[in-house]
Structures are given as C-alpha cells and as structure tokens.
Amino acid sequence: MKKEYIKLIFTALILLCIQSCADLDLPSDGRLTLKDMFSSYQRTKNYYNSCKAYFPQVGFMYQEQRTPLASFSDEAHDASDGVSGAVFDWYNNRTSSSNNPVAGSYSWAHYFQGIRKCNTFLASINDPELATAVIDEDEKNGWIGEILVLRAFYYLQLIKRYGGVPIIDTPYEVTHDFSQDRRASFEECVDFIMADCDAALAIPESEKSDIGFRWYINDNERGVITRAFAYAVKSQAALYAASPLWKTGESKYDWQKATEITKEALDQCLAHGFELFNTKPAEDIAQNAYAYYFILRSDPSRSVDKETIFESTSSRTNVWKYAGTPITEGAEKAGAGPSQELVDAYGMQATGEMAILGYNDQDHLQPIINTASGYDPSNPYEGRDPRFYASIYYNNSPRSLSTGNIEKDLYPMSLNEGVKNNVTVTRQGDEITLTTTGSDPWIHGNPIGRKLSNAEKRVVSFEYKSSQTVSSVEFFFCVAGGPQGGVSTGENIRIEASSEWKRFEYDLSDAIARWGFGVNANGGAQPENHFLRFDLTGGAGYEITIRNLRIEAFTPPPAPVPVETFVGGNCGISDDITETRYTRTGYYLRKFNNYKSNVNVDGDGFMKVFRLAELYLNFAEAASNAVGHETAVAGTTPGAAPLSAREAVNIVRARAEMPPLPTGLTPEEFQVRYRNERQVELAFEEHRFFDVRRWKILNETDKFVTGMRIVKENDKFIYNRFKLQERGTNADKYLILPISLSEASKMESFTGVNWQNPGW
Structure with missing residues (x-):
C-alpha cells in the first residue's frame, strides 16, 4: 500500500534525502495517489506528456544573454562579452562547479528530474495494481516505447556533458539507501541507452496509423517520439562512446561497433522514406535548399520535409532578435557573431577544395591559403560553399532577398x-x-x-x-x-x-x-x-x-540595403564592450534566420535535434575509422545498399551543391576533410561544442577566436584579421563539465566518494 499512497508533501528530512541525487524521484502531484493517476485514461496520458516537459528546447537558451551554445565554442563570439552573465563568465574563465555558464536550464538536476518522471511512468503503467485505466494496448505500448527512448535521450544529454552518471531505472522509495549509489562508467550508461532504445524498437508496430510506437506520425502530433528518433539516439551514443574522449581499451564500443549501429540507423531511416531536403526555393525565399531547410518548419508527416527526425517543439531560434543585424527592426543584440575560424572552414564551390588549410602562427592571423582552391584573399567571400551564404551575413551580403511586389x-x-x-x-x-x-x-x-x-x-x-x-x-x-x-x-x-x-x-x-x-x-x-x-x-x-x-x-523596388560590416558601416564591427548591437567578429548569424523576420513577424526556423544528414556524417566518421573511407559497408537492413564513408560525405555535399571529395585521400587527409564537413554542415546546431571535446582537440580550437576587421578606403575594402580575447576554456578540465557543487557534495556525504569531475 505504500506506493499507492505516497504523497508529494513529505517531511523536510525526507525531501532532502530524495532530492540529494537531483530530486531523482517524487510521487505524482501531491493531490492524487499513483493509483488515482493511472486509473484514468486522460490522467495517464497527462502523466505521459509530463515526461516530455524536460525535453530541451535547443536554440538561444543559455542564461541571461539568450545566446546559443555556439557562443561557447569556436563557432562564434557573443557581443555580450562585456556584460555580466554567462558569456562574460565563460570568456573570462569563471566557470566553476557552483557556476556553470553552459548549464542553463538543462542541468544535471533537470535531466534527472525528467528521468525520475520516466521511471515513475514506466513502473506504474506496468503495475496491474496501479494501472487500471482502460487503454488500447497499442496506444499504451506506444507510450511505453516513447518514454523508454525519452529516458535514453535524457541519459545521452547527461553523459555528453558529465561522463558516466548513476543509472536509475526505478522510482526511488523513501527508504532508498543513497550510500549504495555509484557513478556508472560511460560504457555502462551507453549500454543502458541502447537497451532502452532496443526495448522500444522491439515493440511491434501497430496496424493503426494514429497510435503505437511508429515511424510515421501526423502533423498534429508534433513532439511525438518516433522509431527514427530511437535510431538517432543509438547512433549518436555509439559515436560518442567510440570517440577518443570516452573509448577505453576494453570497451565494446569501438569504431566497428559504432559503424554497425549507425549503418543500421541510417538504413532503417532511408527504408522508411527519409531523405535529405532538396527543395529549391524561389529566389525571394531563400538562397538555396540548405538555407530553405533551416527556415521552413518541419512537417512531422514528412510530406515536404523528409530529413528532420526531430525538431525543437516550442521555441523559434529568434536569430532576428538575439543575433540580429542592427538594421533589422526590433533586433536587441548582435549576439553570436560567427568566428573567422568558422568562415575559414567553408570551402570553394568551383573546386570543392578547402580555402584555408590552417594557420602559420599561433594567433590565427596568417592563414595557410590553399592555392589550388581558387580562394582570393582580396575577395574572400566570392565563390564559397553555398552553405556559407545560407549561414553567415558577411560584408556587403544582401540583408533581404526580396525582389519586391512589382506591379507591371x-x-x-x-x-x-x-x-x-x-x-x-x-x-x-x-x-x-x-x-x-x-x-x-x-x-x-x-x-x-x-x-x-x-x-x-x-x-x-x-x-x-x-x-x-x-x-x-x-x-x-x-x-x-x-x-x-x-x-x-x-x-x-x-x-x-x-x-x-x-x-x-x-x-x-x-x-x-x-x-x-x-x-x-x-x-x-x-x-x-x-x-x-x-x-x-x-x-x-x-x-x-x-x-x-x-x-x-x-518601376523596380529600391535595391535591398546590404549588411555593411566594415568599420563605420550600417552594421559595422565594434570593440566597445558596452555596445551589444554590433558584431565583435565582423559577421552576423544568418542560419535559421528568415530575412522577413522582425519585431512584427517571427519567421525564423526551429533548431533540429536530429536530422538525416547527421546520420550520414556519423556513419562516415565511424566507418572511416573502422574500415577506411573507401571501403563500402554492407547494410544489415534488407535492401540496404552498401555505402562507404566518402560516399556518405559526398551525399551530404551534393545537397549543398558542392563537388564530391576526391578519391585517393589518405586516412589523415580524409579525417581533416570529414571534420571540416561536419563543422560547416552542422554549424550552430549544438554539435561543435561536443565534437571538439570527444575528439580531444579542445586545446587546439577553443583558446580564442578571431574576426575580420574591414576598412573601406576609396571604395576598396582592406581585410584585417584580428584576435579576440583569450578565453582560457581549452584546458583539459573543460573536456567534461563540472557537476553542480551541491549535488556532488551531497552524494559524497552519502557515499564517501568524490563524484566531481577532474579539475573541478
């Protein structure tokens, strides 16, 4: 009877104990018993939906400055660098276990609260004493499948940030002995993630089209977790586990294992109708299919957008507002200005070659120009990868694509x-x-x-x-x-x-x-x-x-006003730390931004949590390390075509209208090209922050970023690279984020073991 009558209001002592591992379990809502909750169809469905309330709304979500995660990596430098808050603390190396600027709303505690909800749902709906509501079996199994995958996803977010964490798969009882808790290894956590996803995928698909754990959902079911989502979680978890930061000598998750898991994920998605978005937009809508994809909201039924596996469900990116150009009506701040390092990563469309191969100096002011690429340092924005024009406002780029409503x-x-x-x-x-x-x-x-x-x-x-x-x-x-x-x-x-x-x-x-x-x-x-x-x-x-x-x-409409980032231009660069409306780097963010957005209308896109292009790139990385980039890997799914790592990258490049990578690359050369491809394809999508960590190259990438200061002299532009402040966030301890001091201290008091990550 104990679990039937557990209430939300406990004694202060019991609350402290339960919350000692980040509030890992609470009963239903303080007014209803769990039996009351799961004896009603609607209340059971409401509880199922409440498990999703902890899903991160990725985008401009990081503390006071409303900046993206890119601002805390080498992708961008935020113009709020002189304003007290998360950006200032990160750039001035003020991160600690009691002040983690990149935790934001989605901390250790947040995800464990979500896991606690999932555990309670899964335990209760499978308990015949509690779950007495009349629910269609296929619908109930669909909920179970979704919550299993959701719990796996929450664990994936935790281990990406903190490494191994406690594995908790049942609701904590009031009498739980916290002294027996321990941090599982990264591999054990990945095992748990895989098991949850596999258990969900083992649930038979319903013959009914509107319920069950499905591949296909309707447009009014935005936010429903699908089978494709489960495969995407498996792919990313396996890739991270095989990466240098987490792979140990005895771990089962080597590159071969990651290749098998990701090939199956990719093949299954392709077999169920996923494909890269390649719709050509009208010239006054977006520059190319890639640009259009990131301003067009996905349709869960996949009638138009067949690439998106899951999209942030509630918050538009608000680039126009939080990373807007000063000439955008209603823009509040310049926000995340793309770095020169990111700009340098975009290759040349005509040749398909990288424009910049590296730097001759430690301050990144002397680029190594690839003379075979066609890059012209006196005209640096000409002929670049089309994804560059879709992602970045540069000097003299058109702010608007409108041709105007011409009355003829x-x-x-x-x-x-x-x-x-x-x-x-x-x-x-x-x-x-x-x-x-x-x-x-x-x-x-x-x-x-x-x-x-x-x-x-x-x-x-x-x-x-x-x-x-x-x-x-x-x-x-x-x-x-x-x-x-x-x-x-x-x-x-x-x-x-x-x-x-x-x-x-x-x-x-x-x-x-x-x-x-x-x-x-x-x-x-x-x-x-x-x-x-x-x-x-x-x-x-x-x-x-x-x-x-x-x-x-x-009579044609007036010519669109260009974005002038040169010194003195309408969006000119500023190094005044009190001025947050102007770029620090010489660039503004364009990806996700619909040029029509302003204070009166927000047409910016939603950030993608998982999409098909990521699976292609995950496979390319795993396969190139396992069997080489030219060797085709056979599929395990019936009808799946063999695929090599280079072919997978070229599929992604083809959608971007970029030439294929050439044959004959050495393994080292392919790794450089692959990592460069991943950097530009997934820019500003919350991948780069984690990629440089799992590759263990943080010490090479994140000490500082550079920008481009442009001076206009006699109608000619003079381009000057410059170095922004050193951040000090590339030390080894930044490879893994600190656990909240309060959580680590409480668990150490219970277990006698220091739970804190190295260096914190």
Whole structure:
C-alpha cells in the first residue's frame, strides 16, 4: 500500500534525502495517489506528456544573454562579452562547479528530474495494481516505447556533458539507501541507452496509423517520439562512446561497433522514406535548399520535409532578435557573431577544395591559403560553399532577398505577317515560328494600342526555343509608316540556343530615354499607332519559335540595403564592450534566420535535434575509422545498399551543391576533410561544442577566436584579421563539465566518494 499512497508533501528530512541525487524521484502531484493517476485514461496520458516537459528546447537558451551554445565554442563570439552573465563568465574563465555558464536550464538536476518522471511512468503503467485505466494496448505500448527512448535521450544529454552518471531505472522509495549509489562508467550508461532504445524498437508496430510506437506520425502530433528518433539516439551514443574522449581499451564500443549501429540507423531511416531536403526555393525565399531547410518548419508527416527526425517543439531560434543585424527592426543584440575560424572552414564551390588549410602562427592571423582552391584573399567571400551564404551575413551580403511586389503594366503584342522582309511565319496555337530566308530579315508587330507608361523600365520579353543562337538582333519602336528614326537597340543582342522554353528579355529603357518613342513621341501620332519591329539581323537560315511576346513596363523596388560590416558601416564591427548591437567578429548569424523576420513577424526556423544528414556524417566518421573511407559497408537492413564513408560525405555535399571529395585521400587527409564537413554542415546546431571535446582537440580550437576587421578606403575594402580575447576554456578540465557543487557534495556525504569531475 505504500506506493499507492505516497504523497508529494513529505517531511523536510525526507525531501532532502530524495532530492540529494537531483530530486531523482517524487510521487505524482501531491493531490492524487499513483493509483488515482493511472486509473484514468486522460490522467495517464497527462502523466505521459509530463515526461516530455524536460525535453530541451535547443536554440538561444543559455542564461541571461539568450545566446546559443555556439557562443561557447569556436563557432562564434557573443557581443555580450562585456556584460555580466554567462558569456562574460565563460570568456573570462569563471566557470566553476557552483557556476556553470553552459548549464542553463538543462542541468544535471533537470535531466534527472525528467528521468525520475520516466521511471515513475514506466513502473506504474506496468503495475496491474496501479494501472487500471482502460487503454488500447497499442496506444499504451506506444507510450511505453516513447518514454523508454525519452529516458535514453535524457541519459545521452547527461553523459555528453558529465561522463558516466548513476543509472536509475526505478522510482526511488523513501527508504532508498543513497550510500549504495555509484557513478556508472560511460560504457555502462551507453549500454543502458541502447537497451532502452532496443526495448522500444522491439515493440511491434501497430496496424493503426494514429497510435503505437511508429515511424510515421501526423502533423498534429508534433513532439511525438518516433522509431527514427530511437535510431538517432543509438547512433549518436555509439559515436560518442567510440570517440577518443570516452573509448577505453576494453570497451565494446569501438569504431566497428559504432559503424554497425549507425549503418543500421541510417538504413532503417532511408527504408522508411527519409531523405535529405532538396527543395529549391524561389529566389525571394531563400538562397538555396540548405538555407530553405533551416527556415521552413518541419512537417512531422514528412510530406515536404523528409530529413528532420526531430525538431525543437516550442521555441523559434529568434536569430532576428538575439543575433540580429542592427538594421533589422526590433533586433536587441548582435549576439553570436560567427568566428573567422568558422568562415575559414567553408570551402570553394568551383573546386570543392578547402580555402584555408590552417594557420602559420599561433594567433590565427596568417592563414595557410590553399592555392589550388581558387580562394582570393582580396575577395574572400566570392565563390564559397553555398552553405556559407545560407549561414553567415558577411560584408556587403544582401540583408533581404526580396525582389519586391512589382506591379507591371503589360502590353501584349502580336506579329503582322503582312509586313515583313525575308521571314516566313508558321503558327501553331499561341506559338509562332520565324524562319529567316535572306539578308536583313524583319517583321512588324501589330499596333500596341496605347501609349507606354512612364515607368522606369520598359522591357521587351518573350519565351522561345531555338536550335541555334540568333545573333545581332534589333528592336525598333515605330509609328505608322516605319521606323522613321525610331528607337534602335543596336545590333548587339544575342538570343542563345535552347531546346527548352526559355525566357528572353531586353531592357529598352535606355534606348527610349535617348531617342523617345517614335518621331511623334510628344504628340501627333496616336498611341494606338505605336508598334514594335523585330529584326533578326543574322541573315538567312535562322529559325526561332516564340510565344507571349509583350512589353513590360514597371518601376523596380529600391535595391535591398546590404549588411555593411566594415568599420563605420550600417552594421559595422565594434570593440566597445558596452555596445551589444554590433558584431565583435565582423559577421552576423544568418542560419535559421528568415530575412522577413522582425519585431512584427517571427519567421525564423526551429533548431533540429536530429536530422538525416547527421546520420550520414556519423556513419562516415565511424566507418572511416573502422574500415577506411573507401571501403563500402554492407547494410544489415534488407535492401540496404552498401555505402562507404566518402560516399556518405559526398551525399551530404551534393545537397549543398558542392563537388564530391576526391578519391585517393589518405586516412589523415580524409579525417581533416570529414571534420571540416561536419563543422560547416552542422554549424550552430549544438554539435561543435561536443565534437571538439570527444575528439580531444579542445586545446587546439577553443583558446580564442578571431574576426575580420574591414576598412573601406576609396571604395576598396582592406581585410584585417584580428584576435579576440583569450578565453582560457581549452584546458583539459573543460573536456567534461563540472557537476553542480551541491549535488556532488551531497552524494559524497552519502557515499564517501568524490563524484566531481577532474579539475573541478
């Protein structure tokens, strides 16, 4: 009867004991017994949902400055570096076991509270004395599968930060003996994570489409944990366990094991319809598919976005607000300014090569330029990896992609077959084929019917097909009787060959401004007499088919204001520590940012927790270390194709419109290229902070970052690299974060063992 009548209100002594391991167990809610809770379908469902309340809403979530985790790595330097708070403490090496700037809301205590909730749910729903509610068996099993995976995910977040932690799989009783608790090893924790995920995946899929532990969910079920999520947890846990920071000589989680686990995860996701997002956006929406992916909210049904496995469920990234450019309406701070080191990581699109191979000096001011890449230090932002333009605002980058809502005055035109020279005309529906038969071929259009407007632009346009390039084309504006000194565009226009329908346009505005419109432009001739003469002056033997011939008159919108990061520019760099609205590095964050976002509308994207590209990269890392980057690994899933590490990386690069990695790379060269690929593909997605730790290269990457100070002289830009303050956060103790002093002290008092991580 004890567990049936456990209440939330305990004596102060019992509360202290239970909370001594981060509040690891509490009863339901203080008003209901667990039997009351699990005797009702709705209350059981509510408790299941409460287990998800501890899921981290990744993004701009780190303490007072509302900055991303990237600001605490070599990806970025936050403009709040002079303001008291998390960023200031991290950059000034003020981290301690009682002050962990990167813990934020998601600390040791937070995740163990979530684990406690999961334990209580799993124990209660499987207890026939407590779980008496009538629940469809498939639905109940679906909840169980989700909570098992959720508990595994919470453990994964803990071990990434703190290393091995206590494994707790049942609710603590009031009489629990804390002196017997111990920290499990990293491998033991990964074993536990794998077991939870495998137990969930062993649950048979329901034949019902809307319940059960499923691969496919509906758009109104955002936040439901899926089978793909379980595989993603397994992949990341195995990768971390095999990495240098955590791999021990006797551990079962070597690179071979990580390869097997991640290949299965990747194959299963591919078999169930996941694929990299590759939808090309309109030019006024985003620069490319990669950019579009990070501002388009995922649809859980995967009707459009088939890449996202799980997305942060409640908080937009708010780049416009917390890492916005000063010219963005409502922007509060510059926030996480991308580092020069991150900018240097983006390769060159034309060659596919890395632009910068490293540095000749300890301060990163003398880059080793890859001369084979095509990188030009005097024009450093030209021709870079398309992911660069999707992720970073650089000097003179367009703040807006809008082409404006252009109101066009259209003047449809038809051709007059009766007034022509050395041209034959063939009609088929709305298509007209013109064939030239001699020198000086031309044809009149029929009268336009009204006078052209005084818009800034007057453009002749049509769609066409042509088997060969038509050279030396001319247009004349005319009035009745012929050109009579009308507007000649000059014999310098080419209509390129095209077997598919292609748009042709030519701006007549300058010619009209020089010559007017016909000899009677200011009066005399009636507007309906105006017409266009089309001269195909290339001679005989040309054939072109056209449709939708017209003149478009319009005034284009003002040119978008560029982001000027040069000294004195509208978003110019600042080293004034009291000024948080201007970048410290010479760059602003663009990834996740919809340029339309401002104080009136927030269209920024949601951060992805897991996505398919990560599985490709996880596999590439594990496989290259296990069997080499050129060796294809067979799949364990029926129908799965063999895949090599290099091929996996190239799939990710292809979506980004980057050339494939070449064959013949040495293992060392491939590792450099792989790590560089991971850095740019997953930038600002909370991977780099952990990657440099598990690779044990923190001492090389995180001592400081650099920026680019640009000076404008006589319309020419001078680029000067500079070093920002040393942070002191690259010491070995920063490989693993400190456990809260209060938690470590309490557990040491119970167990007699120091639970604190090395150096803290």
